[in-house]
Amino acid sequence: MSTQNRFDWLKAVQLGAIAGITGILISLVGMLQQFDSRDIIAGSLSMGWTMLFLTVIVASYFSAAHQPSKLLSIAASFVTGLVFGFVMCLLTYAVDTFDLRQTLVNASPALVKILTFEDGVPTGLVELVVTVTIAGVVGGVIYILPQRIRKAVSLGLTVMVFLGLMQQIIQVTLSNFPQVNSATAWMFGRGTQKGLSFNGAIVVFLVVTLSNLFWESNATKVNSQIQKMPENRQRSLRILGYGLLLLVVLYLPVLLGLYLTEVVNVTGLFILMGLGLNIVVGFAGLLDLGYVAFYAIGAYTVGVLTSVSGQLSTAFEWNFWWALPVCIFVCVMAGIVLGIPVLNMRGDYLAIVTLGFGEIIRILALSDFLKPHIGGSQGIVSIPPPDFFGVLLNKPQTLYYLIVAGCLLALFVSQRLRDSRLGRSWKAMREDEDVAQAMGINLVATKLLAFATGAAFSGLSGTILAIKLGTIYPHSFALLISINVLSLIIVGGMGSIPGVFIGGLLLAGLPELLREFSEYRLLIYGALLVVMMQVRPEGFWPEETHKREFHENEQVPTQEAA
Amino acid sequence: MQSLKRFSWTDVFMWVVGAALLTLIVVGSYLTLQQGKYTTVQWFDLAVFGLAQGSVYALIALGYTLVYGILRMINFAHSEIFMSGAYIGFFVATSMQRSGFLRENPVLGIVFIFLTAMTTSAILAILLERIAYRPLRGAPRLVPLITAIGASFFLQYTFRGLFGTQNRAYPEIDFIRGAIPLFGSFQIQKIQLIVIIAAALMMAALAFFVQYTKTGKAMRAVSEDKSVAALMGIDVDKIIVRTFVIGASLAGAAGVLYCFMFRIVTFYMGFIPGLKAFTAAVLGGIGNPPGAMLGGLFLGIFESLGPTLFLDGLGIPAPYQLKDVIAFTMLVMILIFRPTGILGERLSKTKA
Numbered sequence: 001m002s003t004q005n006r007f008d009w010l011k012a013v014q015l016g017a018i019a020g021i022t023g024i025l026i027s028l029v030g031m032l033q034q035f036d037s038r039d040i041i042a043g044s045l046s047m048g049w050t051m052l053f054l055t056v057i058v059a060s061y062f063s064a065a066h067q068p069s070k071l072l073s074i075a076a077s078f079v080t081g082l083v084f085g086f087v088m089c090l091l092t093y094a095v096d097t098f099d100l101r102q103t104l105v106n107a108s109p110a111l112v113k114i115l116t117f118e119d120g121v122p123t124g125l126v127e128l129v130v131t132v133t134i135a136g137v138v139g140g141v142i143y144i145l146p147q148r149i150r151k152a153v154s155l156g157l158t159v160m161v162f163l164g165l166m167q168q169i170i171q172v173t174l175s176n177f178p179q180v181n182s183a184t185a186w187m188f189g190r191g192t193q194k195g196l197s198f199n200g201a202i203v204v205f206l207v208v209t210l211s212n213l214f215w216e217s218n219a220t221k222v223n224s225q226i227q228k229m230p231e232n233r234q235r236s237l238r239i240l241g242y243g244l245l246l247l248v249v250l251y252l253p254v255l256l257g258l259y260l261t262e263v264v265n266v267t268g269l270f271i272l273m274g275l276g277l278n279i280v281v282g283f284a285g286l287l288d289l290g291y292v293a294f295y296a297i298g299a300y301t302v303g304v305l306t307s308v309s310g311q312l313s314t315a316f317e318w319n320f321w322w323a324l325p326v327c328i329f330v331c332v333m334a335g336i337v338l339g340i341p342v343l344n345m346r347g348d349y350l351a352i353v354t355l356g357f358g359e360i361i362r363i364l365a366l367s368d369f370l371k372p373h374i375g376g377s378q379g380i381v382s383i384p385p386p387d388f389f390g391v392l393l394n395k396p397q398t399l400y401y402l403i404v405a406g407c408l409l410a411l412f413v414s415q416r417l418r419d420s421r422l423g424r425s426w427k428a429m430r431e432d433e434d435v436a437q438a439m440g441i442n443l444v445a446t447k448l449l450a451f452a453t454g455a456a457f458s459g460l461s462g463t464i465l466a467i468k469l470g471t472i473y474p475h476s477f478a479l480l481i482s483i484n485v486l487s488l489i490i491v492g493g494m495g496s497i498p499g500v501f502i503g504g505l506l507l508a509g510l511p512e513l514l515r516e517f518s519e520y521r522l523l524i525y526g527a528l529l530v531v532m533m534q535v536r537p538e539g540f541w542p543e544e545t546h547k548r549e550f551h552e553n554e555q556v557p558t559q560e561a562a
Numbered sequence: 563m564q565s566l567k568r569f570s571w572t573d574v575f576m577w578v579v580g581a582a583l584l585t586l587i588v589v590g591s592y593l594t595l596q597q598g599k600y601t602t603v604q605w606f607d608l609a610v611f612g613l614a615q616g617s618v619y620a621l622i623a624l625g626y627t628l629v630y631g632i633l634r635m636i637n638f639a640h641s642e643i644f645m646s647g648a649y650i651g652f653f654v655a656t657s658m659q660r661s662g663f664l665r666e667n668p669v670l671g672i673v674f675i676f677l678t679a680m681t682t683s684a685i686l687a688i689l690l691e692r693i694a695y696r697p698l699r700g701a702p703r704l705v706p707l708i709t710a711i712g713a714s715f716f717l718q719y720t721f722r723g724l725f726g727t728q729n730r731a732y733p734e735i736d737f738i739r740g741a742i743p744l745f746g747s748f749q750i751q752k753i754q755l756i757v758i759i760a761a762a763l764m765m766a767a768l769a770f771f772v773q774y775t776k777t778g779k780a781m782r783a784v785s786e787d788k789s790v791a792a793l794m795g796i797d798v799d800k801i802i803v804r805t806f807v808i809g810a811s812l813a814g815a816a817g818v819l820y821c822f823m824f825r826i827v828t829f830y831m832g833f834i835p836g837l838k839a840f841t842a843a844v845l846g847g848i849g850n851p852p853g854a855m856l857g858g859l860f861l862g863i864f865e866s867l868g869p870t871l872f873l874d875g876l877g878i879p880a881p882y883q884l885k886d887v888i889a890f891t892m893l894v895m896i897l898i899f900r901p902t903g904i905l906g907e908r909l910s911k912t913k914a
Binding site (some may be wrong): 289 | 575840878893
């Protein structure tokens with residue numbers, strides 16, 4: 001970047017200060033303490049500290065990137081680390097000296113203990129500065145490594161952290177397989193330990209890094225070999241791949257055990273909703289913030305139709321399989337009815353009005369007004385689990401198949417719709433409504449179909465939720481659900497179907513596994529949305545046209561703000 | 563535009579819905595008044611409460627409207643700026659209450675609470691604009707909106723993390739408690755009067771500022787046309803920051819006023835008033851400051867009288883629970899039947 005051959009002090013210090021402020025925020029919102037109880041490497045590295053290290057490593061990486069030579073890069077990363085350490089010292093000192101707990105609930109002695117490695121203020125502060133400065137230099141070193149090695153090392157570290165985070169779940173799952181007992185014990189330590197064992201961490205890191213290096217150097221060869229194969233061989237290979245995937249999907253609940261299947265189920269419900277919202281927001285470009293309304297309508301319809309509690313004034317007590325199509329139909333109608341008023345609205349207005357709809361539905365569900373019909377704040381209880389040819393769908397393992405079936409259906413429908421005439425109309429409308437209309441697209445029908453399809457998927461998800469829980473409360477349908485689903489399709493990439501799955505796994509699955517996260521879920525989502533919009537607005541797995549749209553904008557910077 | 567040329571079935575549907583709602587309102591009001599469950603004093607109290615609440619909405623709505631006028635974006639995080647003002651006001655108020663300062667010099671103390679709250683909100687808004695919004699000028703239209711939603715949640719949950727999840731109550735300030743008797747059995751709560759007067763003063767100051775000062779003129783110029791304003795030698799970025807600062811200070815003050823009335827501070831307190839204030843801004847015509855004031859007052863009164871007036875007569879239990887439904891329904895109805903709002907130009911259909 002900079003043409004002059006000088007050391008860029010300002011940038012290094014600035015990045016250090018920004019990282020420091022981030023560190024203070026992480027400490028004071030309580031993430032550090034909350035995550036400190038979970039170890040990545042048993043006894044030596046906790047998740048809370050990993051967050052701090054990541055902050056400083058990223059900052060010093062960018063600080064190193066601003067320098068003209070390799071030596072100066074290392075120096076800059078050192079400076080950044082030092083500044084970060086200094087800022088954290090100030091925080092520790094302040095928390096230790098003054099009693100701030102009346103105002104800042106997390107500025108507690110426990111925080112000081114964590115930040116000073118339980119060594120008290122004078123000695124601990126030195127340790128703190130030294131440790132984070134070393135971490136800063138690590139960031140600089142990662143920067144000056146050749147790209148291939150850098151990638152492999154980063155991947156190795158990521159996998160190590162990930163395994164450390166998931167150790168409890170992995171151990172529980174693996175305990176179903178006594179054959180690998182000794183290996184697990186070696187890798188995760190015995191009994192009381194909470195993370196990877198030290199040896200285990202190193203082995204994981206080395207294996208992943210080296211195999212990535214090996215794969216990178218051979219990937220092109222393997223790919224070209226596959227390319228060279230005759231057409232029918234290629235196809236059979238692909239079918240084999242899909243077959244394997246299908247087998248894994250079918251066998252998953254047996255493999256995962258009760259808890260993980262439950263996690264997969266929750267993720268599946270979010271993915272199902274995400275696929276629906278992806279049609280509304282991703283394909284048709286209609287930013288809908290009241291998407292949870294249809295989730296609620298689906299759940300409540302199934303509740304009213306099948307509940308056997310006798311608390312409601314109208315008792316249908318239908319079979320679930322009879323109620324299901326009715327629910328979908330009700331949701332589609334709701335999609336259309338709530339779609340008609342917003343037909344003429346665009347962008348911001350649409351977002352606010354749909355948000356208002358979501359709130360209206362929730363308030364109505366809560367109100368005493370409709371209490372005799374849908375239970376008010378007590379919700380609806382005793383929704384019986386459905387019976388599928390003699391199998392009662394009341395356990396996560398059996399419900400799993402229902403959810404997978406729902407996801408596959410939604411996947412199939414959106415895949416087929418994407419390139420159909422309707423799908424292309426949606427995309428045209430997303431790009432420019434006026435032009436789309438001029439091209440002969442019926443905007444009313446196209447928009448309403450988008451709302452209706454999205455509502456159907458969301459409603460399906462809601463009905464499954466209702467039978468999964470057996471009870472429904474208005475509080476399950478807060479705005480946060482809409483934001484959750486929106487975040488996951490944006491992170492995955494708007495309009496991209498694989499993106500929904502990626503986003504679902506990242507934003508719905510991961511937080512379910514890391515229970516500590518749940519408190520900070522929305523904080524992290526919020527930050528993620530802001531950062532994504534600036535750094536990678538097209539998402540992790542972008543859809544082609546969307547990617548082009550965003551790049552087009554980067555190439556032509558507007559002079560408006562000059 | 564297209565709806566003028568031909569009536570489609572969707573228009574018919576909306577007209578039917580609109581007519582049904584209107585009938586509901588008329589029949590409900592008639593039945594309520596006929597039953598005579600409420601005395602004139604009660605109606606008066608409700609109206610004054612609505613006016614006070616509406617003044618707060620108007621103050622927040624001004625922030626939405628000013629930013630929308632210039633950037634053509636809904637600053638979704640504005641409700642969190644309102645909340646931050648209330649929070650900081652709370653900490654200042656409690657510490658002053660504890661030291662006894664607030665009892666000795668109540669006026670000075672209250673002014674100080676307002677100043678700190680407004681400053682914090684303004685600083686937060688500057689940071690928000692600088693970090694989140696400025697890099698996105700000229701991005702596709704959904705991008706700034708999604709950023710704003712993200713920023714809103716980030717701020718909300720940062721406050722939750724920093725200051726805890728519990729509800730906190732503003733201290734009792736004796737100076738602003740009690741009621742002032744008017745004629746007959748009519749009386750007016752002191753705090754409501756203070757809120758109304760304070761809001762009116764601030765709005766008058768804003769109107770003067772926008773109309774007569776140099777910055778105000780520059781703000782109007784930028785909201786007309788950014789590039790032409792830049793050609794005229796106006797530093798557009800600076801004006802945008804100033805707009806954010808003005809909007810945020812009003813929101814911070816509104817936060818303190820709101821808490822003087824309702825006394826409870828929570829991290830999610832911004833959401834509903836923010837949404838209402840946006841409704842008020844749309845009601846008055848978004849981008850139009852006098853409209854926002856008018857919209858806020860109207861919404862406040864509508865919301866306070868509405869549930870009792872329209873729904874009580876229909877025999878709906880606990881109509882007050884449905885006040886938000888009434889406000890949001892009104893938002894939708896306005897956007898459909900009069901998207902220009904009371905005073906604004908038509909923006910909801912033109913491309914922002």
